[in-house]
Amino acid sequence: GIQVEQSPPDLILQEGANSTLRCNFSDSVNNLQWFHQNPWGQLINLFYIPSGTKQNGRLSATTVATERYSLLYISSSQTTDSGVYFCAVAGVGDYKLSFGAGTTVTVRA
């Protein structure tokens, strides 16, 4: 199956700092989603971005499908941004998502 690698595994930020999370995948995809898992375990949809660039408030994401990676940018981080960020992909012709191991983000006040 398709392999998904996320980096870094852990990230500690001071409130107000910017950061970049990376997701590499091993094959062509037709679905790529970024999620934020909050402390209660709920997966919050951030972006559906199999290609291109999107922005939503302080968050933005870019997927370069030809080079098999995606980046999630967090700007002016807040303590509420803390949690685990997952990248998940589905290969061409597939529907099930394969998840990376996640990046645990801790934002300190």
Place this chain on the structure above:
Amino acid sequence: GAGVSQSPSNKVTEKGKDVELRCDPISGHTALYWYRQRLGQGLEFLIYFQGNSAPDKSGLPSDRFSAERTGESVSTLTIQRTQQEDSAVYLCASSLDYAGDPYEQYFGPGTRLTVT
């Protein structure tokens, strides 16, 4: 509109007992998925339902696991003779699905299963 709902939110059971987990997808979503998340890990796919097509059961870890879906609505995941390694959060997701085009998946809050 309402999101994906799951029940119960928490379930503690004794080893060897059967459990049934329920998922209500977003209204109008024809595709439904079950995933499992073990402690500190990412999610792993279990099963996929799409309309009246035969489900994709390729992710079910053993024959103790089964799932059903009534039409395009409620799904139940059943685990028979539970084992301690079944302890995990079981998450359900739903999406639109037309002619195989990928659509964004939306997840429910999960059921935390603890087998003692």
